[in-house]
Amino acid sequence: MYTLHIANKNYSSWSLRPWALLRELKIPFTESLIPFHRAADWAAYRRIAPSGKVPCLVDGDITVWESLAIVEYLAEHYAGVWPEAVDARAWARSACAEMHAGFMELRSRCSMSCALRVQLHSTTAALTADLSRIGALWNDGLEHFGGPFLAGSAFTAVDAFFAPVVFRIQTYNLALDAASMAYVARMLDLECMRAWYAEALREPWRDLPHDEEIAKYGRVIQDLRAPHVAPPAP
Numbered sequence: 001m002y003t004l005h006i007a008n009k010n011y012s013s014w015s016l017r018p019w020a021l022l023r024e025l026k027i028p029f030t031e032s033l034i035p036f037h038r039a040a041d042w043a044a045y046r047r048i049a050p051s052g053k054v055p056c057l058v059d060g061d062i063t064v065w066e067s068l069a070i071v072e073y074l075a076e077h078y079a080g081v082w083p084e085a086v087d088a089r090a091w092a093r094s095a096c097a098e099m100h101a102g103f104m105e106l107r108s109r110c111s112m113s114c115a116l117r118v119q120l121h122s123t124t125a126a127l128t129a130d131l132s133r134i135g136a137l138w139n140d141g142l143e144h145f146g147g148p149f150l151a152g153s154a155f156t157a158v159d160a161f162f163a164p165v166v167f168r169i170q171t172y173n174l175a176l177d178a179a180s181m182a183y184v185a186r187m188l189d190l191e192c193m194r195a196w197y198a199e200a201l202r203e204p205w206r207d208l209p210h211d212e213e214i215a216k217y218g219r220v221i222q223d224l225r226a227p228h229v230a231p232p233a234p
Contacts, residue, residue, distance in 0.1 A: 002029040005048045005056040007036050009200035010225065011210045013112040013164030015055045016196060017067040018074075021160040023192035025080050036207035037230075068100050071157045083151040091144070092151040092158035095137055099161045106130040110168045111213045114200035117222035118172050118214060134165060135176045138183055148186055155190065163193060172218065204229040 004022060006015030022029045034044050034054070049056035049065040057064045057073065064073045075081035082089045105126035110118075141150035141158070150158045166187040168174065176184070187193055204226045214220065 002027070003032055003058040004029050005032045005034065005045075005054050005058070007034060007054050008203055008205060008207060009033075009196055010114050010203050010205075011036060011112055011207055012054065013107075013167075014053075014067055016112075016163050016167075017160045018055050018057060018070045020163045020190075020192045020196065021071065021074065021081065021157055023195065024155045024160070024190060025078065027074065027078055035203075035205045036210070037205065067161070068096060071096070071160070075157070080154060081157050083145070083154070083156050085145075085152070088145050088151040091141060092156055095141065095150065095158050096161045098137070099165075103130045103134070103165075106134075106165070106168065108213075109217045110172045110174070111210055111217075112164050112167055113171055113210065113214055114167050114197055115203075115223065115225040116171055116214065116220050117224075118218040119221050120172060120218040131174060131176060134162075135180045138162075138180045139177065142179055142183065148183075150183070159187065163187065166193070167197070202226050 002022070004018060006012055006019055009015070019031070021027075032048075034048075043052075045054055045056075046052040048054070048058075049063065051065050053065065055065070055067055055070060057070045059073075062073075064070050071081060083092055105124060109120070109124070109127055138150060142148075145152040147153075149155050150162065166184050169176065169181075169184050170188065175181075188197075201224050206225075206228050
């Protein structure tokens, strides 16, 4: 059985991607969660992945790191990771690669924290451009492949890759067009997303760098997190 190493569900957008895909496609796996905390404890991640980062998938003697590589590895073993149709599959791969490498203003200004509700101090042209591109991309997929998911009737890797954006839209009350907001609502109602969100709210840990970044760009207007306790030793 696969072991998927991840970090905090509240903060770790990269971890969410393969976790949601495995969960929604009902691919068996064991979860190993190491919380973010003191910088020195990044050594715990280095013992798992050559990059010292999560997510990381372990399959026996094989270690796969980086979310896009994990998705491709899973696709070699399971149907449904990518859409079946050639055009939808090409579109989904392109959209995943764009998400993997882009939208830097959204990433930095709207750091993922599932259990918070945040009012941004201000917006920027770059953030507006990121949100406009996301809306255009989502509409393109929904219109071309018929929905309700981005590349057709089934949840695939491209939906998993945009799952962290869905949580960011909820946290920061970001506005997109009606079709995109309907997609957000459908995603939030998925079993995998509801499970991740519920577990994120129950986490008692805090990560100061993430929280400081959120405070830099916005004001927390609601905090749904469990009371803080020290994280376990790595």
